[in-house]
Amino acid sequence: MPILPPLPALVAGHGRAVILGTDGVVAPLKLGTVARQLGQDAALVVHGPVTLKRLGNPSIHLLDLLELFAFVCPAQTLAPTPAGLARALEMDVPQSLDSAALALSEMAEALLTRLAAGKDTPANRDAPGLAARMGEFGWGWAPYVLAALGQPHARPDGMAMRLGKRLPKWEEVAPRPPPSSFPVTSAQARARLATLLGPGAEQRPAQADFASAATEAFAPRLIEGSPHVVIAEAGTGTGKTLGYLAPASLWAEQNKGAVWVSTYTRHLQRQIEQEASRLPGALKVVLRKGRENYLCLLNFEDASGVERYATPLGLIARWAMASADGDLFGGDLPGWFAELFGGGLLAQIADRRGECIHAACPHFSTCVIERVVRDARQADLVIANHALVMAQAVWGGLDDDYVPTRYVFDEGHHIFDAADSAFSVELSGAAMAELRRWLLGAEGTRSRARGLARRLEDLAATDDTTKKHVEAALKAARALPAPMFSTRLDPELEPDNNPAEALLRALREQLRARAKENELNGAVGFEGDLHPLNPDILPAAQTLSRALAELRAPLEALREHMLDRLETDPELEESVRQRLEGIARGLKRRGMDPLAAWMRILDGLGNEPAPGQRPARIEFLRLDREAGTDRDIALLSHMLDPTEAFIQSIAIPAHGLLITSATLRDGSDNETAWENAKARTGAVHLATPAIRAAFESPFDYADRTRIVLISDVNTQDIGQLAGAYQALFQAAGGGGLGLFTAISRLKAVQARIAPKLEEAGIPLYAQHVDAMDNATLVDIFRAEEHSCLLGTDAMRDGVDIPGNALRLVVFERTPWPRPDILHRTRRTHLSHGAPKDYDDAIVRLRLRQAFGRLIRRADDRGVFVLLDKQVPSRLFSAFPEHAPIIRSGLAEAITGIRRFLTQQE
Structure with a gap:
């Protein structure tokens, strides 16, 4: 059994902290004395950043048991406290700071014992080499882990970091045929619900009634553009999740099609996934998020060469081999991982929006993102979120231009807010600079961002048309804000010829001129009206609009060239075809669409609204500040009622929607309450009235x-x-x-x-x-x-x-x-x-x-x-x-x- 040497342990609360010395004695700890009491020893802790913050951030060496847990138990989580770790290890839960300090060494030994017991399993085949590599770059747990694995002298081995070689490959399958349209009857839904609940379940009559009402969303559509929409308020405790999974799973099963269940929060996504585990085993359930939530193997490979990332990326390598889907945010990677090592690292190794090179990537065949995308194409039930569903509406389809026909929107009271976010437009220095970075790359900074030229260099090398359009786009992109644009927002600085920065300065000058004194002196940003415009704004906007049009033209030409190759060359290999489709899709979503939206805003600035006029869109300015310093200026454009776009882009193309929540209605009488529910969900904009249903909470x-x-x-x-x-x-x-x-x-x-x-x-x-x-x-x-x-x-x-x-x-x-x-x-x-x-x-x-x-x-x-x-x-x-x-x-x-x-x- 692996035994740790006597190690000090630290546990910090609010206003009190204790230290367990190597002599086994627990003593109170005063702020400012930690480094002196520890000396050069490394102390056992649970959650180092929290401990250090409560101790006043002293400079001391720590051995964080959460890091050890992440190595020994990858893709598992716990509450990151001594009590949470004790529960995970099935040990007595400490009831005080003193008892927690005494328990940390025992917890560490329990984890090392667990690792030793599984040292010969396939999951730990590469663990010694990985631990040695992490130890080479300073991971304090390495010698103890290697001893537990029975290989104290193991040599560093980078094989465990080569995830592209170790993860299983996905395989292409034929697309699913379109679903049929057979309805789900009330009796069928009730029977399926009873099966899901099991014979000994608590009887909830309202739950069965809810399942029955939900079947109307799965009826065959009778008129083009008139989906069956059910808005159902189900009070807390109704059991609405299984209530709608019953008819949804039946419809998917008998029609061989997919139902998309959308939530507002990640937490509810995972909760629904757990409930869906009760469904018949033949039904395939996939949890789906935006690409930026998943591990990118190419970005992981790039980051793995950075010495300071050796420990966290070593733990990510362990996690990736055990993870269900490679979801870095809200999946089976513990939420406290980012707290230990910084959220910026996870953003670096996730897929960066629009930068994927698809089939040109050496890891394409093992890509976890492509696996999830393909799994979702074949799924019977896809558990998504409002942000992704709204985004696909903006884009006109998902990665394969697939648009579902049946939806369930849980947390339906958030539809207004989700649509407001999805269908709004932000013309800001940060947004424009991000597009410039996507096109031009790092521009001499420490970032490893790949520009358009690098992503398409293999195509441009053999295709003069691609090369010409890329060069034209990169030249035009220099009209966008350059790196460190925020230092040039002050109009008193010597102006340059950058049209984007010129507009930002003019907008900032107007907003500050009309601000209140307390806003100008405050540490945080503030908002202001756009109209009436200062005289210099409209000319600057027109100049920028022309510059954006000059950038959009080569991007559009490049996209058309990619699509033309797809259409005129039937002998293209499948990998090349996927690559060209991905490029065309990225150019539109990442470049052409935002440019078109920004140009619409700029070209419409001259249409000043009359006071009190009902606007179609609400446009205003926002100054972003940090520590009292101006960092950016944004021109924001929101729809007055964003649910109009939700209905037009999602509901009307669909055949059926169920919108449900515990809080949909509000009003002094029943009819007013339903009118408010319809307004909040967008159902008021339907040509055919929505079906309404309400179920009271069963609680006393x-x-x-x-x-x-x-x-x-x-x-x-x-x-x-x-x-x-x-x-x-x-x-x-x-x-x-x-x-x-x-x-x-x-x-x-x-x-x-x-x-x-x-x-x-x-x-x-x-x-x-x-x-x-x-x-x-x-x-x-x-x-x-x-x-x-x-x-x-x-x-x-x-x-x-x-x-x-x-x-x-x-x-x-x-x-x-x-x-x-x-x-x-x-x-x-x-x-x-x-x-x-x-x-x-x-x-x-x-x-x-x-x-x-x-x-x-x-x-x-x-x-x-x-x-x-x-x-x-x-x-x-x-x-x-x-x-x-x-x-x-x-x-x-x-x-x-x-x-x-x-x-x-």
Whole structure:
């Protein structure tokens, strides 16, 4: 059994840290003394970046057990704390900092023992050479890992890094024929649902009714351009995932076609994938994301030559051989990996938008992205996300120009926001500079970006037409902002002949001239109206538009040349054909389409709208700042109602859509509520009315919940606000989710209450404070039942934490919408009544989403607290009808919460 030598261990909390010395004694640790107490020793820790941050970022040597876990257990994850690691290793969970420090060495030995037990398995065939290579470049765990593998003197071997040689090859298969159109009956859907649930499952009548209603989305289309659209609100606990998977899987099975299920959050994608594991084994289910989420073997190969990346890329090599799909973001690579080594590395080794060279890549036949694309083409159920589905609508199809005919949009209340993002246009220095980088490459920087000439050099070498068009495009691309353009935004600098930078300077000058004093002196960016234009903007825009047209022309000619070769040369090898198709697709999506959109904006600047006129698009300016320094200026163009584009580009070409969520309706009466649901989802723009269905939550909110409105806390006083959070979290004994509308207030509260809560045995984690991403924070919060979590919007939506781990939700104030230019224009022109009705609907949706985090199953019990004594009663309809609403002072609320959660009430 591999034994570690005596090693010190560090565990840091908020305001307190401990060190286990090599003598086995645990002692308190004071900030500023860590380096002196450790000397040259390397200390065992769990999550080095978090530990260092809590210790004041001392310069010390660490042995992070998460790195060892990633090597020993690739493509597995855990909550990255000592308690989370103990659970993963089935050990006693430490209950204090002292016990955690004592346990770290035992955890390390358990991991090394597990590695030793599997040293002769195929998965560890290349492990000794890889560990030796990582050790050669400074990985502290290498000698212990090599000893556990029984090869302490193994020589470094780069074979394990050659993923293109080690991963299995994919094979081409014939395209699927178009699906048939047989309907799914209500009885069939109910029967399939019963099969999926199994004989001993809890009976949910609303779930079966939901499955029955969903079948209407799978009926044969009767009229061209008139899809069957079902909008269904299914309250929390209805079981809507299996409710729609039942008819969707039946339709896919009997029609030999694919149903695309789309979500807003990555978390729900994975959750649906887990639920889909109950489907019949013959059905193929594939989770699909945009290409930029997946490992690119060519970029990995390029990065593997960088010495400082030896450790993280060695761990990536281990992960890639065990990964289900090569998804770097939200897949089976732990979310804390990027926290340990920096998210920039993952972005470097992922597919960069539009840079793939397809069949010209030496790793094409083992490419994980191409494998996922081909798997999705043959799938019966594709679990995608709104961003990808909207993007394919913008592009007119996926990688093979495939457009689905049947969709399920879960988290349907986010369709408006997803469409707003997909169908908006940003003309900014960063966006234009990124296109320049895509065309010209690194331009002398340390980046390894390949320009267009390098990506097509083999084709240009034997084809003068390709060479001519590439050269013309590269010459014209110099009209786009050059590297470090942000240092040249000041108009007082000597102007150059770059038309893009000239427009950026003119836009910046107008925005700053019309800004408020506090905006100009602030550390963050701000927005401003575009119209009326300063006199020098229109000439600069016209000059840039002409320059962009000169760039678009050779790109279009190059694309036409690629398509012409495909059409006129039937003897092209399949790999060459795929290459040409990929080039043509990339030129359009990455170059021609954005150029055309920017030119439309620039050419339309002279059409100044009249005051109060209803616009088709909302155009405004945004200044991006960093630490009080101007970094970029953006001209933004959004559709007034982006769901129009969603209906035109996705719904109308389809045959059927189901749009569902727990929060679709809002209104004082049933008809108003449905009108608002139709407006939010775009169903109002359908030629044929959508089918409507609603299913109430089965939970007993009257018995299982309380809604408390605190009337005596001044939330403008950070001291009072922090004191309220601390008292409420302690009353609940942890399990509290604190939601904030401003990051600055979250940070201020966290700094005041974290040490005090930790003394009370309640660990506090916080978004924007801890060196962890949102998914990691939620994983820890879910696993540690007595912890608390502070967060903003991302924690309000899509977080599923059933059970006692979440028993209290505290909202610091009524979540009114941010009064920006987009909201100002939409509340004026999209509200069906008074503008305040538009605001109220947004607030009620946010409150419903926040409240919905609390009760996820029938035996959950929880309290929702709103620290706003001025919340108007017209917002109370956001909450379930029978949930008790109590107005009280803080002291009374604390007593009531403690009694309710301990079931003394």
